[in-house]
Amino acid sequence: MRETMQIHRIECLFGSDGLSPSKASGLAEFFDASGSSGRARISKSKRPMLMKENADSPLTSDEVLPPINELARPRTEAEKLLLRMRISQKCRYNASVRLQRSYRFRLFTSMMFAVGLMVIPLLQNSPIALGFSPAVMAMVQVLLASGILVFTVIAGKAGFELRADRLNQEGDALKELSRRLTRHMASRADLRLDEYHQQYAALTSGKEAHSRSDYLQARLEMKEDFPMWVGKRVMLRGALAISTLSNYVIPLLLILMEMAFVSDMLTLTTFYPGVLHLSTAAH
Numbered sequence: 001m002r003e004t005m006q007i008h009r010i011e012c013l014f015g016s017d018g019l020s021p022s023k024a025s026g027l028a029e030f031f032d033a034s035g036s037s038g039r040a041r042i043s044k045s046k047r048p049m050l051m052k053e054n055a056d057s058p059l060t061s062d063e064v065l066p067p068i069n070e071l072a073r074p075r076t077e078a079e080k081l082l083l084r085m086r087i088s089q090k091c092r093y094n095a096s097v098r099l100q101r102s103y104r105f106r107l108f109t110s111m112m113f114a115v116g117l118m119v120i121p122l123l124q125n126s127p128i129a130l131g132f133s134p135a136v137m138a139m140v141q142v143l144l145a146s147g148i149l150v151f152t153v154i155a156g157k158a159g160f161e162l163r164a165d166r167l168n169q170e171g172d173a174l175k176e177l178s179r180r181l182t183r184h185m186a187s188r189a190d191l192r193l194d195e196y197h198q199q200y201a202a203l204t205s206g207k208e209a210h211s212r213s214d215y216l217q218a219r220l221e222m223k224e225d226f227p228m229w230v231g232k233r234v235m236l237r238g239a240l241a242i243s244t245l246s247n248y249v250i251p252l253l254l255i256l257m258e259m260a261f262v263s264d265m266l267t268l269t270t271f272y273p274g275v276l277h278l279s280t281a282a283h
Helices: 002-014 021-056 077-124 134-158 160-186 193-204 212-221 230-265 274-282
Strands: none
Touching: 077 134, 077 160, 077 193, 077 212, 077 230, 134 160, 134 230, 160 193, 212 230
């Protein structure tokens, strides 16, 4: 029906006397209108097909997001060597700080024992009523003196200060080496990785190794190089805290025992068993 109407319009335009200018313009308008409507129908019919093709087309390699473990992974051998240098540098610094803290806490323990050795005789010569007999307090003084001797000898033989200073110097040397490698990589010059490998081996081989807690702390501090989920980071921090506190359990326990003894001696508390108070009660 629509084709018959179009043919009739064409016959009306031509007529019997040929194609006039006015008829030609009308014919052009007729074909433009029909072509535009046809193109509109074609575009409407192809639009769902184009949308479906775009939806089914896979993403390019640039649009695909890499996993979180791939964000900071080194690509070249130079980047891998640089990452190892930075990790070793951070571990050396962490080990140096750990040894310094351990040495200072042992000195603090010896100082607390020395304070107990001074406080107990002073309280014995005072008119304050004490909760222990002189024999028990003398025994505790001997134990405190022995504790001072033991902790002082251990701190001197272990050489915490010398080891901490040596580890700090090794960390400084590794930092300088990593800086030189970074500048060399940025200059786009030819890299001679054999020389850097030899220097790195000379700085790390035959030296005091860091502990596992030092490496774990380095991973937590180097967030850009070791991306991880929040839950895993919290678990690692908990494990690191337990490992760190385990080095201070025995000295801290001895200090608490000394403070409990002084508190019982002043009759403020009763932490210790009553057998130690029997001589005083009999007296």
